[in-house]
Each structure stands twice: as C-alpha cells, then as structure tokens.
Amino acid sequence: MKRLPLWIAILFFCGQLFGQNNYSPETLEKIKAVENNLTGNIIVNDAKPGTIAGQMAKYKVNGMSIAVIHDFKIEWAKGYGWADVEEKKPMTTATLFEPGSISKTLNAIGILKLAQEKKVDLYTDINTYLTSWKFPYDSLSKGKTINLAQLLAHQAGLTVHGFPGHDINGPVPTVFEVLDGKKPSFTPAVRSAFEPDLKFQYSGGGTTISQVLLTDVTGQAYDVWMYENVLKPIGMVNSTYAQPPAKDQWHLCASAYNSDGTPIERKFHVYPEQAAAGLWMTPTDLCHYILDMQLAYQGKPSKVLSPDMVDLHLKPYRNGPTAMGTFIEDHDGAIYFGHGAGNDGFCGQFFGSLEDGNGIAIFLNSDNGRLLGEVINSVAKVYNWKNFYREPRRVKSMAVPDETLKSYEGIYLFDNTWAAIGKKDNDFHFFTNGTHAKMYFSSPVQFVNEEFQAVKTMIKDEKGNVTGYTRMVNDKEYPPAKKIANLDTLQLENHILGEIGWYYFGNKQYKESLAAFRRGTELYPEDLNTLINLAHLHLFNNDYASAIAIYKAHLNDEVKPGYSWVQLLKDDYMYFKNSQNEVKMFDKVFKELKIEKP
Structure with missing residues (x-):
C-alpha cells in the first residue's frame, strides 16, 4: 500500500480531529464515503478515486472547510488541514474565510429587504436613491436608466467584472475611488458597456454601486446594517462584512494562499468593495442562509424576506442565468441555486436544491479551486442529489x-x-x-x-x-x-490579444508575445497598457531602441486619471521582478528616462 507523505497525513489527521464528532454511525459512513471517492471529469487508465487528503496535496491546498445539508438540516461540518501553515493553526468549522463573490448573494438579500420595506423600488433609476455618488450615464446606455433589479441580476450592462485585493497596510481606495477608477484603485471606472437589459454581463462594479446605494438609503455603515438586518436574523452570527475584520476576530481568520501553496503577504487582502467581495464567513453560517431560502421556497416563513422577495432571489431574471443574487442551474428539471467565489488566496462555492433539501457550502484558503468541484460531486453522489452527479469519463x-x-x-x-x-x-x-x-x-x-x-x-x-x-x-x-x-491579419478584441501575449510571455516565447502586443497596438493605438506591453516585449527581445522610443514617447501621459505612465512602468517592473523574470535590462531604461527605480 502506498503511504502518504507525513505532512499529508497530518492534514488528514487535522480533518479528523477538528471536524465535529457527535455524528451517528450512518453519518460517519457518509463522511468517509465523501472523503474517499473524489474524481475529476475523467478517470485515466482505471485509476482509483482520490481522497480529500491526497487531492489537497495534489492541488497544494492548505486548508478546506465544508458543511453539508441533507433533508433540510445541516447534517455535518468539518475542517481539513491548516488555517495557517506557519502558525500550525488547524482548520476548524469555526474558521472564517473571505472567499469573495458569495458576498453578492447576501448583499442581494439586503437590497431585497429594503425593497420589501418600501425604502427602494427595484425598478426605479438608481440615481433616485444615490446621494453620495451618482452614476454618470453616457451614450452607451442609449438613454435607458439602470435599476437595482438589473444590478442584482448582472443585466445592467456595466463594466468591471471583479476586484483584486489590497494590502492590509494600504493604500486602500475608498469605494468612490473604486467606482471612478481613481488611484489607488486597481480597476477602471464602473461605467456602461452597453444598454441595460440587453444581455447578461457579470459585474462586481454594479454590485458595488448597490453597496453605496444601501448606505445612502439607510444612513448606516454597510457592514453594520448588513449584520443587524441580514446576517444576524438569518443565523450567520459569526460572519461579518467588516473590512478588515475586527482584530479580536483575526485569530479565527484563515490565512490566504496562492495556487502554488505560498502565502499571501500579511495573511489576507482587504476589499473596500464589501458587497461584491468582502464577506467573512464559515460554511456552517452560509448553510443557515441556504436553509432559510430552501424552507421559504417550501412555504415556510423566511427570517428575512417575504415570499415575493424570495421568488425574486430564486427564480431567473428575464430567463437569464441568474436570479437577483444567485445563479440558477437546471439539471434536467432539478433546480439548484448557488454562487461561486474567488478572492486573492481564497475560493468557494455553495449549492442548494429547491425541492429536496440538499446543499453544500465549501471554502478553500487557496486560489486553486479545482478541488471544489471534486468534493461537491462526491457529496452529490453519496447523498443522491437529483440529476446533479456527473459520472466521469473513463479514458484509456x-x-x-x-x-x-x-x-x-x-x-x-x-x-x-x-x-x-x-x-x-x-x-x-x-x-x-x-x-x-x-x-x-x-x-x-x-x-x-x-x-x-x-x-x-x-x-x-x-x-x-x-x-x-x-x-x-x-x-x-x-x-x-x-x-x-497569422495574428497579423486578425480582428480580435484587445483583451484577447493581451491574454495571448501574456500566455506566450509565460512560456518565454518572447517573439510570439511581441507579435500579439504589436497587433494590439495596430488595432488599438490609443491603449497605453498595450503600448507599454509592446515596449516591454521589445526589451525582452533585446530591441532596446524600439523599447526606449515607446517609453519616451509617453513619458508624460496618464494611463487613467491619477495613474501615470511612469507609475505603470514602475509597477510592471516590480511585477516582472517578483515573478522571477530577468529585469537587469530595465536598469538602462530607468537611467535614460531619469526615473528612480523602485
């Protein structure tokens, strides 16, 4: 029998030790079955199913926490591995995670509660309620106004998919700097990409607008109002939207890790976009929300929402993939609501069935989310979720x-x-x-x-x-x-050309990377990010003359309001350096431009 390395065995021991132990023999058998039957989309050459311990090691996941719902109750919850490797802090069911976009689901409950109380109308122009900031409509919205229903269902036609986190020591932008794309925000301004209700386009930027609107309407700090009016009533008493959490909670917080298992600097990042990415929670806490919605769908009273608001939260908006705050999946007639999540060093997923009281919440303190699907599929098989389990393809x-x-x-x-x-x-x-x-x-x-x-x-x-x-x-x-x-003849969107360029760069195929960025500048000559990438690739291709000509030509430009070309050059240099790329050739660039090297 092949033995696990010692550190993997310790991870598995921690999962055994820090899970709840007062379960029936039948439940313990199901837990064991879940833990020992993990498969991906395929099984190669009749390989045996994986274990949670083995798959955590394979994907370099340091810690995982899970809670499982069966028959409209939480059947079991368990922690595996380490909440913090260096501190040897074990993962427990009380460990708090900051997994990201599941925050949007509970934010939607808050907005729906305001509508229920007649403090807002879901179908009225958002600028009717926004007082501290106004959405700047332009020609792209084609004269149509944006409402809260569209924000919650990602049908408002807005930009900015998601948000990178900020160092806890700062600088951290205000929510208004985020919305207007001003430094130190990392993302562009939240604006119209096309008219509302045209099609689905996921936008954390839109969710952030709803955050500001909620604080304008209630006159309270976002995290305070959400705790008192949503989290505490629904049973998520250990959760918080505070960014960062209060220091007396830090000992409960999982530390975040990159996909290769290395730690995020200073344990975790901060998100001023609280509604979109800032909720700290446990899987067990989240299951209280799932159960509240499942029981309300069955006709029992929700602790927070009226039946008509529950319907808006659990039924697709305009036949799209989302309701107001959740994604809706139809598995051959069996309907599940859920949401995925991913922040720097964290990820997660939840599902709840609408009809038969099954569900799961699972979080990892890792960027690598591949384990999520394998564990969820194992739970679905063990608990016989209707039409959910995917049989893996067997491949020779x-x-x-x-x-x-x-x-x-x-x-x-x-x-x-x-x-x-x-x-x-x-x-x-x-x-x-x-x-x-x-x-x-x-x-x-x-x-x-x-x-x-x-x-x-x-x-x-x-x-x-x-x-x-x-x-x-x-x-x-x-x-x-x-x-x-041939890239030179294609009409591709700028972001696709950029992705292709960075893919080649990651493979150290600098000639091919240069071709992608060159085509980007031909099609989008005003895009300064693409121009500076072209300059960088000239440098990596040992063409200093072409690189310095571009650097000099835009030395006094602003990439976006409050963010200069010089600062972008410095930031890119640090990215290359931190990613273990050769950066010595940049010395000559900084010297000739008379810029202090960071």
Whole structure:
C-alpha cells in the first residue's frame, strides 16, 4: 500500500480531529464515503478515486472547510488541514474565510429587504436613491436608466467584472475611488458597456454601486446594517462584512494562499468593495442562509424576506442565468441555486436544491479551486442529489510522438474566447481560461483534460495541416475551434490579444508575445497598457531602441486619471521582478528616462 507523505497525513489527521464528532454511525459512513471517492471529469487508465487528503496535496491546498445539508438540516461540518501553515493553526468549522463573490448573494438579500420595506423600488433609476455618488450615464446606455433589479441580476450592462485585493497596510481606495477608477484603485471606472437589459454581463462594479446605494438609503455603515438586518436574523452570527475584520476576530481568520501553496503577504487582502467581495464567513453560517431560502421556497416563513422577495432571489431574471443574487442551474428539471467565489488566496462555492433539501457550502484558503468541484460531486453522489452527479469519463490514454504534438501547437479561437496548445517546462499542454491542462490522448488526434469536459478531436485539411479541433460535451457537438494561421491579419478584441501575449510571455516565447502586443497596438493605438506591453516585449527581445522610443514617447501621459505612465512602468517592473523574470535590462531604461527605480 502506498503511504502518504507525513505532512499529508497530518492534514488528514487535522480533518479528523477538528471536524465535529457527535455524528451517528450512518453519518460517519457518509463522511468517509465523501472523503474517499473524489474524481475529476475523467478517470485515466482505471485509476482509483482520490481522497480529500491526497487531492489537497495534489492541488497544494492548505486548508478546506465544508458543511453539508441533507433533508433540510445541516447534517455535518468539518475542517481539513491548516488555517495557517506557519502558525500550525488547524482548520476548524469555526474558521472564517473571505472567499469573495458569495458576498453578492447576501448583499442581494439586503437590497431585497429594503425593497420589501418600501425604502427602494427595484425598478426605479438608481440615481433616485444615490446621494453620495451618482452614476454618470453616457451614450452607451442609449438613454435607458439602470435599476437595482438589473444590478442584482448582472443585466445592467456595466463594466468591471471583479476586484483584486489590497494590502492590509494600504493604500486602500475608498469605494468612490473604486467606482471612478481613481488611484489607488486597481480597476477602471464602473461605467456602461452597453444598454441595460440587453444581455447578461457579470459585474462586481454594479454590485458595488448597490453597496453605496444601501448606505445612502439607510444612513448606516454597510457592514453594520448588513449584520443587524441580514446576517444576524438569518443565523450567520459569526460572519461579518467588516473590512478588515475586527482584530479580536483575526485569530479565527484563515490565512490566504496562492495556487502554488505560498502565502499571501500579511495573511489576507482587504476589499473596500464589501458587497461584491468582502464577506467573512464559515460554511456552517452560509448553510443557515441556504436553509432559510430552501424552507421559504417550501412555504415556510423566511427570517428575512417575504415570499415575493424570495421568488425574486430564486427564480431567473428575464430567463437569464441568474436570479437577483444567485445563479440558477437546471439539471434536467432539478433546480439548484448557488454562487461561486474567488478572492486573492481564497475560493468557494455553495449549492442548494429547491425541492429536496440538499446543499453544500465549501471554502478553500487557496486560489486553486479545482478541488471544489471534486468534493461537491462526491457529496452529490453519496447523498443522491437529483440529476446533479456527473459520472466521469473513463479514458484509456496513449503516448503520442512529440513530432505529432508539435504540429498541434498554436492558438485556437472559439466562442469569443481562445485556447492554446503549447510546450512549457518540456511538457505539452492545453491552455485556456488561465489553466494549463495535461492532455490525455485516446487516439493520435483525440484528447481530453481533467479540468474541462469537452472531448477534442484535431481537424486537418487535405494536405494534413491542422486547422482546428472539434468539441463534444456529453454527446453534444459545439462549433469547432479554429487554429490561427497569422495574428497579423486578425480582428480580435484587445483583451484577447493581451491574454495571448501574456500566455506566450509565460512560456518565454518572447517573439510570439511581441507579435500579439504589436497587433494590439495596430488595432488599438490609443491603449497605453498595450503600448507599454509592446515596449516591454521589445526589451525582452533585446530591441532596446524600439523599447526606449515607446517609453519616451509617453513619458508624460496618464494611463487613467491619477495613474501615470511612469507609475505603470514602475509597477510592471516590480511585477516582472517578483515573478522571477530577468529585469537587469530595465536598469538602462530607468537611467535614460531619469526615473528612480523602485
């Protein structure tokens, strides 16, 4: 029998020790079944299911906490691993997490409560209620006003998907600086991208507007009002929107870790965007909210919302993917509400069934969320969630010659996004959505990945040249991905070209990275971020003359209000340095520009 390394065994011991122990033998058996039957989207060469301890080690997850709902009650809760590795602070069911966007779900409860009390109308222009800040409408909204219903359902047509955290020692922007994209905010201004109710577009920026509106209407600090009117009544008595939490709670807070297991500096980050990302909570606390909604859907009184407001929270808005504050999933007629989350060094997910009283809340103190789906799927199988469990595909994997794999290298476009097949650290991989995924070939032209559900089959023309790949998910065929022959002729959105450029940069393919940023500047010549990236890549390609010409040409420019070209250059230099890239060539740049090197 293969033995686990000592530190993994300690992680598993902590999970055993710090879970609740007063469970029935039947529940303990179910816990054991959940812990020992983890699989991803595929099972390769009849591999045995993984364990929680083993998968935590595989994904470099230091700590996990979980609470499971069955038959409309919390059946068990348990902590695994470390809340803080250095301090040897174990994970317990009382450990607080800052997982991110689940904050939006409870924020929606607060806004719906204001509507229930007739203090706001969900379908009235938000500027009717905003007093400390006003939304600046422009031509992109096409004369249409934005309302709270649209903000909660992500149908307001607004920018700014999410927010990076800030060092607890500052500087930390005010919420108004965040909304207007002013330094020290890291994100651009929250503004219209298109008219409201045109389509779904996730916007943490829109949620942040609702935060300001709530404080304007109530006259109270956001975290105080939310605790007294939402969290405490619904049973989330250990949770808080305070940013940062009060110091007497810090001993309860999990420390945050990057996807490689290394710690976030100073334990965790601060989010002035409290409604969008700032809720500290435990899985057990969150389950009290899930249960309140599940029971209210069954006709019992909610502790916070009236039946009509519960319906708005649990039924899709305009047939979109969300209700007001939740994502709604239809699993062949079985309806589940839920929300995912991810902050710097944290991630999480919750689900609740509408009909049969099942649910889960699970948090990790890691950026790597792959374990979430595996544990949730295991719980769904053990507790027989209706139409939820996904049986993994069984794959017999074979070796494919490097020469064949090399012919697959390149960029592929599909569904307004992109993917790549390439080589990094001497291994070929499939890359999309920020994830490098190992390829498992069932034939020389067909492969799958653990991380993604699609079965991909390479397409070749009559000359044998690779032109793309087909995509099949659960026997349903999707439009094929097309291989890019030449970046120089493509009309791509700037952010896609930027992502491609940074992908090549991460692989140290500096020539290809330069081509992507060059195409970006051709299509979007006014974008200063793309211009400075082009300059950087000239530098990494040993073309100092081209790089310094760009640096000099924009030396006095502002990238955005309050954020200068010089500051961007300094910030990028620190990024390259902290990411272990060669930065000695920047010495000459700072000297010639007469700028102090950070």
